[in-house]
Amino acid sequence: MQQKTTQTSNSPLEPLLAATRLKGRPVILDGGFGQLVADEYPELDQSGGMWVSGVAVRAPNIIRDAHRRYLEAGADIITTATYQASAGGYIAAGLATTEAEADALLTATVALAVEARAQFIQAQAEEGPHQRRPLIAVSLGSVGATLGDCSEYTGKFGQGLTMQDVYEFHLRRFSMLARCLDASELRGQIDLLAMETIPSAEEATAIVRALDELSLRDVVLPAAWIAFTTPVTNQTGLGEPIEDAVRAATSSPLVCAVGINCVPTHVVPELLANIARVSPVPVVCYPNGQTWQGSTNAWGDASTQVSPANYAKSAMEWAQNGALVVGGCCKTTPEHIRTLAETAAVANSCCAPHD
Template structure:
């Protein structure tokens, strides 16, 4: 039986910048929501046209870390609602079945598990959850650097019937034993064990170099039976600006669609059934994935749960 692969979209921020949308740090992809939301819809449409079966609402940067505390208090709920509505409209207009994933980011800073504090993070995430609730089919806690971050998301979503996907970000290099680690230093086996205990519907790895994903997949596959996925970034390894709000990172030149597809084929061979892209991965990459992998069928009701 042919393995069916679910195709995710790619990186929203870089696609916005490439298309001429307002784009800068610290607002990142939230700036287009604030000033020119039509570009967000355009990006969703481009990824759908490329073959994405799951698109992610552009709520990642709708947090005080990016837009500031005052703007978040005044406009955060409305901006997150707009992000969900734009994704929902694009999915509903698609000629093929498309699901909407509600992005729940690391609320207090990407790649910064040291900044995590559950009360402050929970207050921010609750605003996003309430605003996105009517638009999404899947909850996607993404770029999670520590197990504590996903435990908080699971608690906030207790009782919600929609699938919950946990996506962890990894250290850029393997440890001395050749193992991938979360950016917190925690082990992959511990992360997937926690995800299973928290009733996650899938475990993914994102916003990390393609080279470290295979090691994470091997360990994840050995420690859980949940669906696994990968959406890597295209950051230049030598660029030291990869912390959010530090600057606009350089993109590497060896992640063109044919190369990225070869990595994706390796991940699928190691057990991944969900593939897509993160920062720097555009519609042309997603088109290459969609052409290479068989469609996973109707995703309007992912894993048996319908959109309310």
Template sequence: MDLSVKTKELRAFLQDHLLVGDGAMATQLYRMGVPVGVSFEELCLSSPRLVHDVHQAYYDAGARLLETNTFGANRDALSRYGLEHKVTRINRAAVAIAREAAKDDAFVVGSIGSILAGRVRQKVLDEFRDQFEEQAIALLHAGVDGLILETFLDVEELLLAIEIIRPLTDLPLICQLATLEVGRTRDGFTLTEAFSQLQEAGADIIGLNCRLGPAEILRSYEQSQVPEGAILSAFPNAGRLGLADGEYAYKSSPEYFAKSALRLREQGIRLIGGCCGTTPEHVREIAQALQGLEPLPRVNPTGSAQERHTQSSYHVHERQKPSIVERVKTGTTIIVEFDPPKDLDTEGFIHGCCELHHAGADAITLADNSLANVRMSNMALGAIMKGQYGMDPLIHIACRDRNLIGQQSHLMGLHALGIDQVLVVTGDPSRFGDLPGASSVFDVTSFDLIRMVKQLNEGISFSGRPLKQKAQFIVGAAFNPNVRQIDAAIKRLEKKVEAGADFIMTQPVYDAESIRLVYESTKHINIPVFIGIMPLTSQRNAEFLHNEVPGIKLSEEALERMRKVQGEAARQEGIKMAKELLDVAIPVFNGIYLITPFNYYAMSVELIHYARQKSSLLQASVQA
């Protein structure tokens, strides 16, 4: 292997040479005593000699492509340390440090990492444009030989970075994806699709880095079609991160990395280095294994086995009866909420569900530990309702209680049970519930979770892995009209619709004016809206809802009417008021959402009968 690499430009050099890249920067800095929790990139200013020593160690080990210590030197990442005003200074200093270690016979490429950095997408990606441009300009002005865009989990974000950076320079762009599973990106692209799009967008060198070790990156290349003439790179992790002797560590040895480098070469890969967990010892073994060898041509597999399997194996379970979204198009559709029990006795709950079902509820919806109070699993109860009694459950899914692993597992379980109607909600904070010491997870917002549930409908997991089947979830979103600024609430609702919501369920309203306001505010939204109505049961109930429960507001008239009655008379007054609201709602809303208070299912049964009668009369008058 020719070590006088700087006799050629990077792209030209890789046409007929193998090139050894460096290894992990953070791993080495940690080994040298830098604690976790600081900005490794800021060390370019405060401890430049330390960063130089890492570069020097990789150079001495045989690396002839050094990456600047700027992976997280963007405004978003640096802001976590109060360093967002030092983007340009850090990037320029990093290039100078790497250049000193590279001498005259190693390439220096500016590292630009994903801004999402493994997090679930919560922002519009266009917001990253200025950040990519700011960092790229700083690196280019400092004199790099190229840029390496690395550890991008989503093709969409990497394409955005290329779109911004490509017009700024003719220098080589190395563009590397990171995948959570072999062969597919987090946002659902096969590597065959992704590599093609990256090359068309202007990437000079395409490849994979991070997340996976050598074996899985090798498998990824073995299963993928690569564009003709593409220059390929691979920077694997040192295996999977695991707990050993009480400490987290990467398992792959330097000797294993050397054997893996030879296998990667057989796949036509020309630029080989290391990512998380790799050290100068790993790079030394790579350099020695590749010493004196020439690159091999890329030979694509004759069709990706994984892609053939993926394309041929998807199928969708068909619903046995129309969903609530289909029903609401043809007439009044009624959803009734009935809370799961707080104890282990299910007899009363099932009896109430049966009564609601026989009364004509199109679906019975079960909250997910509402108000952060522990209740029986709505998934288990939904399975009983559907499997034993033929009812159609609509399951609430809160962002509060499960991390992403638990959320996807939960949804996969619902799919297996044939429960495909869900309502995604944020969830009330745990500290306000009956176990105030419990933690609130909130890995994602309701917007993110709606988007991710719809991804399951494409047969793609949260991590981008094909699921062999496509889910068929009908996804609802919550809307609270009881706010001071209805315009802001509507904009939030529109974002949920954009994320993929199929229908809307509102918080309960308690006066005719609120119903009309919801109608006027949402009539431009082209998905069904189910207007929430919950009968009051007493004066105390009314005052509690009005003064203490977030998202609920009663009119002064409703409060006054409940002050005048007690006991059974109060419940009857609550039913009467709810019927008056149904009189206003049914002419403008096909979707009615009845919320059962305190498990008084008899109240909801009476309101179902009334809504059906009112709807029939209205339909008859229209036909006449």
């Protein structure tokens, strides 16, 4: 399905989209991060409401290594380990005592992705002249991701939060991010802003409002994408029509893409069609690689995990049906992304014209 891209002429996605279109493949995003670290390093403390953002403070080498593994697997875009990050979160977790200290922690965590990319590019240069420069997207989750109550999946934030409160939360966090991106080690290094696991059109409206407000103040942030989460094919997690959520998200020229993440794979085809039908911007798609059992609040057994080969096959189908950026969320790994990249390369070579 052909996507209109009228709002993205100045987006860093455009050159990447153009390059991959020429090669006949989708843009490849990285895979799961927090769950990957939790599965591979169960001994690490991910408590305190910061999850992998806290691990980035206590064990930065693990985070930098995960970024490198996704780059080496073939990711065109990697996302930072900052999904739960906020000034209040760092302070509540005892990792910072002031906003300035929280800024320094966020800066250092984003810098891990920058360092990993620099190492990857250097390794490429040593191997030959054909280099690629992957993009870096700063990951920020729903306000619910900072509450520790899983409300990022439902949009029912509770705790007396109004949509004005949600707007002010995003405004403060975007302001924090802008300060961090002005640090010498990050200036000019970050390409995108990934607003992830957004459960409602309401929160998307608050996010867009905050982005627009900062733009009016001449505060410059990277172009953003907004990815919704939902367990069904036609509504947000809160229950609004998914088309309304897409319209809310794309109402600002500061939003360069829209899509879905942290959703079960079985809802993707129809959900993707509903989004692509109304989206004026490119569509991103990165679902989970395993079934979440809501009744037990745990992942299903190993039989519910999608193999890298099957995931890659599905991802190519998503790409053929409207998703211009494909990757993975929880319970996907570098091997899933490697297999996807290899599958995309094979599909391209098979479809290429022959003399």
